[in-house]
Amino acid sequence: MDTRLILFALSFVQAVLTTTVTDGNWSPWSNVTACSTTCADGYIIRNRTCDNPPPSNGGTNCSGLSTDKVLCNEEIGGVDCNGSASQNQPCNMEDCPGMDNKGKEFVFGFMPNYDLTSDLKIFITTDSEKDVRVDVTTPLFNPSFSDSSIVRKGTVKKVSIDQLIVGSPGEIGEKGIHVTADDDIIVYAINKKYRTTDAFLVLPVDALGQEYYVVSWQMFSSFMIIGIDDNTEVKIKFGKECQSLMVNGIPFGPRTTLTISMNKFETFFMTSSTGDFTGTHIFSTKNVALLGGSVCAKIGQGRCDHLVQQMLPIEKWGKEFVTIGMPNCNSPDTYRIVASQDNTVVNISGRNPVNLLESGDFFTFNLNDRSSKTVSSDKQIALTLFANGGCKGNLGDPAMILIPPIQQYSSNYTFSTVSLDGNDFINSIVLVISDNFKSGLRFDNKPLSASTWDSVDGRSDIKYTDFIITSGAHYVSHINPMVTFLAVSTGIQFFNSYGYPAGLNFRSTVQDCNKEAENNTGTGGSSCDLGLDPCKDVHCLNNGTCSPLGWTGYECKCPDPFYGPVCEIDMCKPYPSDVVFVLDNSMSMGNVYFTLQKEYLINLTNDWIIDEEHFQIAIITFSDVSVVQYDFGIISNNTDFSDKLSNIEFKGSISQLHLGIAEGVNLLSKRERRIHLMKAKKYLIIISDGLLSTPRDLQAVTSEDIETDIVAFGEDVSHYYLSKTTGNMTGVFPPTSDRLWYHMMADLIHPFCN
Incomplete structure (x- = not known):
């Protein structure tokens, strides 16, 4: 050797x-x-x-x-827990309820993941020096379920929940989860599934509120409301980008309001394969919890992934933010800003100002270079990061992270990462702090190892960094408790990502509010720094009266027969409708009966108001081919309708009724006309004798939002083939009576008007 x-x-x-x-x-x-x-x-x-x-x-x-x-x-003298002066009951500010994300009671739920096979877990930790007893129950879903345990500082208790507890769309469910403890704990909810996982920081009940706006994504957009008290009335005013949907057989659309009643531990879940619930206003007579996100969303180059965060009540929104980006990911980052008040001006460093005209309006922008920007506004806003995924090969997928405002930064955080059995996440922590105080940061009671600190565009005094951390519970703090900073916990894995704030500090917002003061904020409102009168600039029409709902919401109470967001719709006038007339121009109809068809239509529409806000009409003829004689928007009034009909000449070829029907369905399917935010109804009215050249090609119209009616017209009529188009004879009408007119008016005019 x-x-x-x-x-x-x-x-x-x-x-x-x-x-x-x-x-x-x-x-x-x-x-x-x-x-x-x-x-x-x-x-x-x-x-x-x-x-x-x-x-x-x-x-x-x-x-x-x-x-x-x-x-x-x-x-x-002390400060009471609502922030007002109190000589009689001083409050230790560390123990004031509602001041942060730590608490002794939590009520929340789980939204569905891609399917019902996801692994639902609750992670619980504490910064208490003593052992903390924790109880987890599902009071209504499974009253016999109970998990009791002891949680200690530096450890994470994991509780599995029945995967069937996820909400069902459009119905009141009994899916609430209850967590209680004898000292402050921190709670996270994890919805885990292979390739589609997300998690959220759960707020204690003392940090909840009565007024929210939903933040979600436009693919399988979703939200869930969880009741905290019995006999809670909740008004849900759907946002501008919401598509038409049905709840208990009743249609709802953008800016329409659904009112529900909830009890403690009940849930209400909504999802939509199209449209976006972002900007939906939630106002309740008692405190509720709200989740927002997506069942499964694809953003950028990432695959479909579950998205969820717990929403903050608007009194806990902020005005100054710093964007952070997703660690260990080279993909662009997408951000969404939601306004709580009308005429909100938002400044993003390096970009032109953005003006959000109405409360609930939102603006989405991308940062392709992972730079950090400042976002500021003149009124309270919410800022949410939607990480794109597709980070490094198969690593990472979309994730949703609520970004706390600078005013809610804390001086210490106790938090837990998310872990997966057998294939853990690459976990990271993001830190944002004043440049002068970086050296005082401590992670798990140790100074930070050498880290690269990056600049924040628009704030030379602020720096940010991120670094990889191990799985489990962690503690990050500053040696000076007066110094606050941001901490966000994130992780990426094989086609998976998650992220959430490591904690929240509401002292700056809670102490600004005096809940004992009365103001023009309606039921549940408070005198706050954002305590505006939401009815100030709202003009309810037709003698309607405006009633405030919280700080930013309102409701117009309409006298009969009016309704709508501002009482603009007269229920005694026909509902706005798009109508396609399909005329039989074939040889079997003949020129005489073709002329009679046109006279019938003039009589049918004699009392209609044809303009942009009432009836819109298109005309199609068919024989061996179908022809769009006049598309929507060309016929401007009743006289114009009569003139346009007189210009259509008889053709007299074979009858291909199915071609005319297909053309009419095509025209109506492309229509999304809205009058005062209400979606116009759709009618396909066919005038034919039913004598077809190719009967085998005839099929029933199956579109759910198109009403199909037929007028049996001609010297010889085949009611058999005409009824095949509607599926029954009730939709086939004679040309010698007003039955079709009465049928339509009964559908278009409210029964209140007789």
Whole structure:
């Protein structure tokens, strides 16, 4: 053996045997700070660091706390938990309810993932120095289920939930989950499935509210409301981008309002394969919880992935934000801004200002270079990151992350990562902090290792970084408790991603509100820094009266026979409708009966108002081919309709009725006309004798939103073939009566008007 190798080995062994193991020891306490408040309960603070000496060669860390707080100004009086002055019941600000994401009671639910085979888990941790007893139940779904355990600081308790507890669309469910504890805990909900996972930070019940706006995505857009108290009335005003949908057999569309009643632990879930629920306004008579996201959404180059975050009540929204980007991902990042108030001006560093005209309006933008920007506004907004996925090959997929405003940054966070059995995430933490205070950050009570800090466009005083962390519970803090910063927990995996704030701090918003003050904010409203009168600029028509709903919502109460968002629709006038007339121009009809068809239509429409807000008409003729004689928008009034009909000449070829029907369905399928946000009805009215050249080609019209009616017209009529088009004889009408007119008016005019 080489002599040099032997000598090296002996020297290495000697070095190991003589290495000194050094345990860490605290430095002396620093000087105390001034009291944090001048007129209410506050703290004086002193700090110490584990560097006298620091632990080395496997030595133990210092035990105990690095920060010591002592209450001060007790004799001056306290601040109650709602932020108003209180001489009688001082409140330790660390224990005030609703101040952060920590709490002793949580009520929430799970939205469905791609199918019903996902693994539903609750992760629970705590920063309490004592053992915390936690109970998890599903009071209505399965009253016999109960999971009781002890949670300790630095550990994560995982509780599995029945996968069938996810919400069912359009119905009140009994799917609420209840978590209680005897000391503050932090709760996360994880909806895990192979290739489609997301998770959210759960808010305690004392941080919930009565007024929200939904943030979601336009593919399988979804939201869920969870009841916190019995006898809660909830008004759901669907956003502008919502598509027509049915709830209990009743149609709803953009800016229409659905009212439901909920009890404690009940849930209401909605999803739509098209459209977007973003901007949907939720207002309730008592506090509720709200989730928003998507059953499964594809964003950018990523595959379909589950999206979910718990929504903040609007009084906890903010005005200043920093974008962060998804760590370990080279794909672009998409952001969505939602306004809580009308005429909100938003500034994104390096871009032109954005003006959101109405509450609930939203703006979506991309950052392709993963740069960090500042986003500021003159009124409260919500900012959400939609990570695109497709990060590195098969790593990563879309994820939804609620971005806290700068005002909600905290000085410490206790949080947990998400883990998958057998194939864990690449977990990361994102930090945003003032450049002058970076060195004071501590991760799991240790100074940060060397990190690359990047600049924030628009704020030279702020820096951000991210780095990979291990799975499990973690603690990130600053040695100066007065210094606040942002922390966001993220992870990517094989076709999977997740992300959520490591914590939330609501002190700046909660203390600005005085819930005992009365103001023009309606039921459940408060006098806050955003306590506007939502009826100030709303003009209800036809003697309607405006009633405020919270800080930004309103409801016009309409006298009969009017209804609509601002009482603009007269129920005693025919509902706006798009009508396609299909005329039989074939040889079997003959010129005489073809002329009589045109006279019939003039009489039928004599009382109609043909214009942009009432009836719109298109005319198709068919014989051996179908011809669109006049498309929608060409016929402007009743006189014009009569003139246009007189210009159509008789052709007299074979009868291909199915071609005329197909052309009419095609025209109506492309129509999405809305009058005062209400979707126009669609009618396909066919005038024919039913004597077909190719009967085998005739099929029934099956479109759910098209009403099909037939007028049996001609010297010889085949009622058999005509009824095949509608599926029954009830949709076939004679030309010698007003039955079709009465049938349509009964459908288009409210029964209230007789």
